[in-house]
Amino acid sequence: MRGADYLIKRTGAALLTVFVAITLNFILFRAVPGNAITALRCLHCTKQFKAALEKELGLDKPMLQQYTIYLGNLAQGDLGTSLVDRRPVWQNLKTPILNTLPMLAVATIVSVVIGVAAGVMSAWRRGTRVDRINTWTALSFYAMPTQWIGLMIVFYVALRFGFPVAGIRDPALGILEEPSTWTVINDRIRHLILPALTLGIGLYGEYALIVRSSMLETLGEDYVLTARAKGLKNLRIVYRHGLRNAMLPLVTLIALSFGYILAGAIVIEEVFSYPGIGLATIDAIDRRDYPVLQGAFLLLTLTVIFFNFVADLLYFKLDPRVTA
Amino acid sequence: MKLRWIGLGLTALLVAGGCASTPQDSGGGGGGAGSSGILKLGTVDYIDTLNPFIAIESQAYNAYIMQYPQLVQYGPGLELEGDWAKSWENTPDGLKWTFHLEPGAKWSDGEPMTAADAAWTGNTIIKYGAGPTSALAVALNQIKEFTAPDDDTLVIEYKKPIGNVLAQMEQFYIFPQHVWSKHTGNKGKDIKTFQPEKELPTVAGGAYFIDQYEKKGTTVFKPNRNFYGPESNAEAVALIYYTNSTSMIADLRAGTLDWIESVPTNAVDALESEPGITVESTGSSQVDNITFNANPVKPENRELLDPKVREALEYATNRQEIIDVVHNGYAKPWANLISSQSGDFVNPEIKPLPYDPDKANQILDSLGYEMRDGVRWAPSTSGEFAQPAHPMSYEMIVPGSLNYNGDRYFEIIKDNWAQVGVELQNKPGGDSAQAYALETAGDYTKFDLAAWDWVGYIDPDFMLSVMTKGQWFSWNDTGYNDPSYDRMYEKQATLVNPKERRDLVWEMQAKLARERPYIHTVQEEIIMAYRDEWSGIYPDLGAYCKCYYTSPQKTQ
Numbered sequence: 001m002r003g004a005d006y007l008i009k010r011t012g013a014a015l016l017t018v019f020v021a022i023t024l025n026f027i028l029f030r031a032v033p034g035n036a037i038t039a040l041r042c043l044h045c046t047k048q049f050k051a052a053l054e055k056e057l058g059l060d061k062p063m064l065q066q067y068t069i070y071l072g073n074l075a076q077g078d079l080g081t082s083l084v085d086r087r088p089v090w091q092n093l094k095t096p097i098l099n100t101l102p103m104l105a106v107a108t109i110v111s112v113v114i115g116v117a118a119g120v121m122s123a124w125r126r127g128t129r130v131d132r133i134n135t136w137t138a139l140s141f142y143a144m145p146t147q148w149i150g151l152m153i154v155f156y157v158a159l160r161f162g163f164p165v166a167g168i169r170d171p172a173l174g175i176l177e178e179p180s181t182w183t184v185i186n187d188r189i190r191h192l193i194l195p196a197l198t199l200g201i202g203l204y205g206e207y208a209l210i211v212r213s214s215m216l217e218t219l220g221e222d223y224v225l226t227a228r229a230k231g232l233k234n235l236r237i238v239y240r241h242g243l244r245n246a247m248l249p250l251v252t253l254i255a256l257s258f259g260y261i262l263a264g265a266i267v268i269e270e271v272f273s274y275p276g277i278g279l280a281t282i283d284a285i286d287r288r289d290y291p292v293l294q295g296a297f298l299l300l301t302l303t304v305i306f307f308n309f310v311a312d313l314l315y316f317k318l319d320p321r322v323t324a
Numbered sequence: 325m326k327l328r329w330i331g332l333g334l335t336a337l338l339v340a341g342g343c344a345s346t347p348q349d350s351g352g353g354g355g356g357a358g359s360s361g362i363l364k365l366g367t368v369d370y371i372d373t374l375n376p377f378i379a380i381e382s383q384a385y386n387a388y389i390m391q392y393p394q395l396v397q398y399g400p401g402l403e404l405e406g407d408w409a410k411s412w413e414n415t416p417d418g419l420k421w422t423f424h425l426e427p428g429a430k431w432s433d434g435e436p437m438t439a440a441d442a443a444w445t446g447n448t449i450i451k452y453g454a455g456p457t458s459a460l461a462v463a464l465n466q467i468k469e470f471t472a473p474d475d476d477t478l479v480i481e482y483k484k485p486i487g488n489v490l491a492q493m494e495q496f497y498i499f500p501q502h503v504w505s506k507h508t509g510n511k512g513k514d515i516k517t518f519q520p521e522k523e524l525p526t527v528a529g530g531a532y533f534i535d536q537y538e539k540k541g542t543t544v545f546k547p548n549r550n551f552y553g554p555e556s557n558a559e560a561v562a563l564i565y566y567t568n569s570t571s572m573i574a575d576l577r578a579g580t581l582d583w584i585e586s587v588p589t590n591a592v593d594a595l596e597s598e599p600g601i602t603v604e605s606t607g608s609s610q611v612d613n614i615t616f617n618a619n620p621v622k623p624e625n626r627e628l629l630d631p632k633v634r635e636a637l638e639y640a641t642n643r644q645e646i647i648d649v650v651h652n653g654y655a656k657p658w659a660n661l662i663s664s665q666s667g668d669f670v671n672p673e674i675k676p677l678p679y680d681p682d683k684a685n686q687i688l689d690s691l692g693y694e695m696r697d698g699v700r701w702a703p704s705t706s707g708e709f710a711q712p713a714h715p716m717s718y719e720m721i722v723p724g725s726l727n728y729n730g731d732r733y734f735e736i737i738k739d740n741w742a743q744v745g746v747e748l749q750n751k752p753g754g755d756s757a758q759a760y761a762l763e764t765a766g767d768y769t770k771f772d773l774a775a776w777d778w779v780g781y782i783d784p785d786f787m788l789s790v791m792t793k794g795q796w797f798s799w800n801d802t803g804y805n806d807p808s809y810d811r812m813y814e815k816q817a818t819l820v821n822p823k824e825r826r827d828l829v830w831e832m833q834a835k836l837a838r839e840r841p842y843i844h845t846v847q848e849e850i851i852m853a854y855r856d857e858w859s860g861i862y863p864d865l866g867a868y869c870k871c872y873y874t875s876p877q878k879t880q
Contacts, residue, residue, distance in 0.1 A: 050797065085373070086517055154574050164580065166571040171542040171562040172362050175535075273567040275541055282567075283540060286725075286755045 006316055014309045021301040026070055028297075029290045030063065057083065070294075079298070080291030089295035093280060097299070099168060100265055100276030103196050108261065110200025111207055112254065118204070119211025120238060123219060134208065142205030146264045150198040150271035157194065164191050166273035195272045199264050203257070210253055214246035221245075248318050255311035262300055361559035363858065363876055366572040366584040370540050370565045374520040376497055377459050382779070383563070386867040390545055391528035392497035393437070393552070395423050395478070396490050398868035402665060402782055404490045407870070408442075408498070408529070408552060409478070418485030418820045423478045430550040431500045432525070432533040437550075439472035441529075444501040446470035446480070452512030462786075463495035465817065484818050487825040491783030500527045531556055531870040540565050545873060553870060557860065557877035576601065576853060583854040583861065583876070586727070589652035595853050605654055606863045608850040609663040612655075612728065612777040614641070614720075614737060618841035619768040619803030625718060626709055627702040628772055632691055634840035638677045639684035640744045641737060643845050650733050651848060658847035661791070661836055662784045662829075669784045671830040674837045676844075684744045693745070700745035717747035721774035723759035724752060728848070733775055748773070760801060768796070768803030776801065777848075782868075784829050788813050791836065802841040809835060 054060045058069065073080060079089035115138075122134040141149070158165045168191050173179050179187075218224065219242050227237045266278030273279070277296060284292040369383040376388045389397070393408035406412075409423040429437040447470050453461030468481045486492070507518035520526050525546070526534045531553060532545035543563045547556040564581065566572040569588045575581040577598055587595060587603065596603045614637075616628055627633055643657040659676040662669060693700040693716060704713040720737070722730045731750065738748040753759030753774065763771050780787040790799040792810045812832050819825035836842075852863040860875040 085519065151570060154571055158574060159578050162578070165574045165578075166566055167541060167564070169542070171364055171544075171564045175362055175544055175546075175560050175562065270567050271571065273540075273565065273571055275538075279540060279567065288758070 003316065007313075010309060010312045010316075014305055017305050018302060021305065022071070022074065022298065023067075025294050025297050025301070026067055029293060074298075079295035082292050083289050089291050092292050093277065093295055093299065096275060096277045096280035099274070100269070100278065103192055103199070103268075103274065103276065104261055104265055106192060106196035107199035107203065107265075108254065110196060111203035112250075114200065115204040115207025116211050116243070116250070118208040120215055120243060122208070122212040123215030123242075124234070124238060126216060131212075135212065138205035138208035138212075140205070141201055142209065144202070145267075146198060146202040147267045147271050149202055150195075150268055153194055153198050154271070163194050165194060167191060168275055191274075195268045195274050198271070199261070199268050202264055203261065206257070207250060207253070210249055211246060214249050215242055218242045218246045251318070252311045252314055255307045255314060258304060258307040262303065361878060363558035363561045363873070363878075364580070364582045365561060365563050366566055366575060366581040367563060368566055368569060368572065368586060371537070371543055371563070372539065374526060374534065374537060375516070375518055377457055377516050379459070382867055386872070387534065387543070387545075387563075388497050389530070389867060390532045390870060390873055391526060391530045391534065392499060393429075393442075393529040394496060394498065395442075395493045397494055397870065398782065398865065399871065400862060400865070400869075402667075402864065402868065404494065412490075414489070418489075419482050421480045421482070421489055423480070425476045425478060426552040427476045429529065429552045431502075432528045432548040432550055433500075434550070435500065435502055435527075436475070437500070437529045438475040439478040440475070441501045442478045442498045443470040443472040444505065445499045446496065448504075448508060448512070448515075452508075452515070456512040456516050460495070460497070463492045465492065485820045486817055487819045487822065488783050488785055488817070491781070491785070495781075498529065500529065503527045531874050532561065535560075538565075540567075554874055556874045558873070561873050573853075576855070579855065581855075582858050583852065585850075585852055585866065587851040587853050589654050589728075589851065592652065592654070592851055600856050601853055602856055603851060603853045604861075604863050605849045605851045607663075607665060608779070608848050608864075609665045609781070610727075610777050610779045610848040610850075611658055611661065611663050612646075612733070612845045612848065613775075614843040614845065615763075615774040615776050615802055616841055616843075617763075617768060617771050617773070617803050618805075618839070620805060621709070622769050622803065623709065624711060625702075625714070625772050626705070626711055627693070627716065628718070630691070631839050632687060633693075634843065635677070636684040636687035636691075636744065637741060637746065638840065638843045639680045639687070640740050640746070641843060641845060642679040642740050643676055644679065645736050645740070646733060646845055649736060650728050651846065654849040654851055655846040656849075657845075659837065659844050660833055661778065661780075661787050661842065661844065662833060663780055663847055665782055666780070666784050666787075667782075669826060669829050671833040671837075673830075674833055679740075681740070681743045688744060695745045698742075698745060699747055715747065716745065717749070718772040719749050719751040721751045721753040721759055721762050721771055723754065723756055723774070723776060725755045725759070726775070726777065728777075730775055737775070763801050763803075764797055774801070785817060788816065788829065788832055791841065804841045806839075 051060075058066060061069075070080075079093075081088055082092050085092070118134045118138055122131045125131050154165045157163065164170070168188065169184075170187050170191075173183070173187055224237060224241050227241050262277075265276060266281060268274065269276045269278035270282065277300070281293065281296045281300075283289075284296060367383060369381060371384045371387050372381040373379050373384060374387065376384070379385065379388075395407060395409040395412070396404050397407040399405040408425050408429065410426055412421060412423045414421045425439055425442070431437045446464060446467065449457040449460050449464055450467060450469075451457075453464070466482050466484045466486050468483045471479045471481070473479060504515070504518070507514045521537045524535060524537060528534070528548050529551075531548060531551050533548050534543060535546045536542065536544040542565070545561040545563065547558075547560070566575075569586075569591065572581065572584050573587070573591055573595065576584050576595070592603055595601055616634060618629065620629065622629065647653060647655045647657070657676040658664070660670060660674045662671075664670055688700060693702055700716040702711075702714055702716055705711055720734060722734050724730070726733075734748070734750050738750075741748055751762070753762055759774065759776070763774060765771070778787060778790070789795055791802070791804045792800065792813050793805045793807070794810065796803070796805070809832065812828060812835075816825055816828045816832065819828060850863055850866075852861070854861055857878055858876050859879050860877050862869070862872055862875060865872045
């Protein structure tokens with residue numbers, strides 16, 4: 001029963017957060033001076049022309065009415081229509097999201113693998129030079145701005161190892177002849193490596209520090225001492241008795257840090273001209289394309305809320321003490 | 325087993341992303357496939373749309389020039405020359421112009437390209453000129469009708485003679501009637517919602533058609549084999565968008581790019597020392613300025629409306645410091661709204677004032693602005709626009725979209741003006757649209773100063789138009805409103821005699837120089853870099869000539 005209460009509370013909180021996010025999303029873009037129409041600058045954008053366009057797009061309606069229409073459309077899954085190209089917002093965002101996801105997935109894998117390895121090594125060799133080097137390296141990367149790491153990689157890694165530094169595809173690919181599927185996938189992977197590596201390096205420090213701290217706690221438990229006394233091999237002690245029990249905070253941290261990962265992706269995409277959701281958002285900001293911007297913010301917010309909700313559920317599943 | 329699932333999941337994401345990213349939005353940059361004959365051009369400016377009726381970005385206009393026939397275009401030396409039109413003549417009264425077109429031309433899809441296409445395009449733009457087609461109607465000012473007596477002859481009749489017919493015709497793109505006429509419904513409004521990017525390849529009559537378009541990625545121009553002019557030397561031109569210059573320069577050094585259009589001045593030295601890369605600078609029409617709110621009814625800080633105060637502030641502005649620090653020497657002092665590219669139209673009497681803070685202080689002292697604790701005070705005034713005594717302390721809007729370091733530019737001006745007791749604060753302006761919204765807020769009554777620039781055409785008509793009341797909320801960014809100036813603008817457009825027109829254009833410049841709605845500071849240079857394997861690059865002809873893309877050829 002306590003579990004059901006917990007679930008209902010968390011679901012309610014998540015839904016309330018979604019509603020607040022939607023409302024803030026609506027207000028935020030209307031709080032800045034002018035609107036999408038007043039900001040237009042072109043040879044034919046006379047005051048009369050802008051007034052007509054405002055009427056056409058419903059921007060002349062009272063704010064409350066605009067808000068009601070916005071909510072009604074959202075309820076039907078309609079994120080609106082781009083002011084700039086008049087395409088449905090989802091059509092504008094679908095491809096960038098699909099471009100960003102593989103990069104985020106690779107970055108997360110890179111950061112988790114390096115973070116866990118470094119954290120475990122530090123904890124196991126606590127107080128040694130290895131621990132100090134690992135900890136300071138992790139702290140340094142954790143503190144560095146991701147875009148700076150990206151620029152260093154562009155300067156010092158890309159040219160030396162021949163990796164592309166911009167975009168998602170070789171611009172010459174397919175112009176004169178049709179490339180094979182393997183060539184396309186290979187090219188896609190090559191373009192993904194540096195952005196994912198940058199994001200992964202930016203993230204790994206935090207994971208390494210958490211794993212180290214959690215492992216130190218676990219390795220001090222009696223059952224680990226017992227395992228050692230039984231003469232088990234170090235690798236087995238670390239993996240079966242230490243790491244498995246130390247993973248709880250890491251799993252929740254990964255879920256909770258998804259918002260940060262997305263924010264990092266926006267910066268990375270700017271550095272590497274990577275056409276994902278980050279660049280699409282920046283483009284919408286530049287052009288004051290409110291519907292696209294609202295759609296992007298809403299999707300990003302919902303994703304973060306969803307993963308926070310998942311983290312709550314994971315806590316519930318993995319650590320019964322939260323409902324105690 | 326679990327790793328295998330992760331691997332499979334990742335592959336699925338990559339494939340999904342890969343499928344989703346064909347050709348739309350696949351981004352710029354590359355991995356160095358090294359295809360011979362493809363000219364790979366890097367840019368930080370993008371093509372916002374393939375529909376010329378709704379475009380804003382300058383890169384888009386370059387794309388239209390490459391695709392669509394024009395009657396005339398600028399050639400080397402920035403002289404107007406025939407494009408599709410091989411010759412032309414006009415009646416003595418200047419009311420009828422006849423253009424003789426290259427016979428036997430075809431569109432890229434094989435359909436005949438005739439004068440009827442040009443007449444249809446012109447008449448359609450005029451017909452809906454007050455609404456959907458207004459973006460291109462400016463170039464057809466005073467035209468009554470286009471007619472096509474035969475396939476190779478286009479006749480243009482004017483209501484009044486105008487003095488810049490050829491320069492205006494350079495901005496007239498001719499569209500294939502059999503494609504665009506399907507999109508003129510709904511009283512012409514459909515023409516603005518037509519998206520040629522959804523019907524690739526585009527149907528073009530110019531040197532190239534567009535085979536692949538990505539707004540912020542790679543756009544591929546393929547040679548139109550039916551083009552009436554000199555064929556492209558490159559097998560294709562790939563225009564690759566970058567979000568930042570750093571990656572673009574890295575790709576040029578790696579050989580992934582052949583040519584970059586705009587090199588940041590702080591990267592010039594590094595690129596010049598790079599073997600195999602040529603760096604070239606050339607004049608541009610970009611003039612940087614300090615913009616004053618010149619709206620005569622602005623309610624606050626009205627002392628800034630006084631031309632003598634602006635004159636003092638020009639004396640207080642150190643142009644050389646701006647050139648050295650902001651542009652690394654790649655600019656020259658300039659004081660005119662019209663850039664030096666406009667040649668004979670530039671009034672030679674208008675010269676930058678020397679940097680002289682003492683003179684500036686002297687003028688401000690004589691005007692009665694007392695210095696108190698290092699800041700001058702404007703005395704209280706009475707009458708319709710009464711204002712209390714107040715310090716001469718102002719906000720300057722600095723747009724984030726400037727192609728030079730706006731913050732450094734601001735800091736120099738701030739330090740310069742502090743020496744004469746005028747305080748400045750930086751007001752971040754966001755992108756161009758946001759900054760313009762700040763300027764025009766409250767009908768040009770809410771701002772005092774901005775740091776900005778203008779990139780003009782060679783013919784001065786457009787730049788002169790930005791000071792008219794008719795361009796309020798469109799291009800006018802000062803709130804300048806002077807009926808006598810507006811009348812001069814209307815008149816200059818209808819003066820057929822070149823000398824008479826030039827004299828009036830000079831007079832208009834002199835009037836603006838006296839009243840100083842802007843302090844023009846410097847005229848910038850364009851810096852390009854390209855790999856030595858390519859020759860025939862004309863840095864100054866971007867967005868002016870089809871030869872900008874057709875001329876470069878691979879020599880190694």
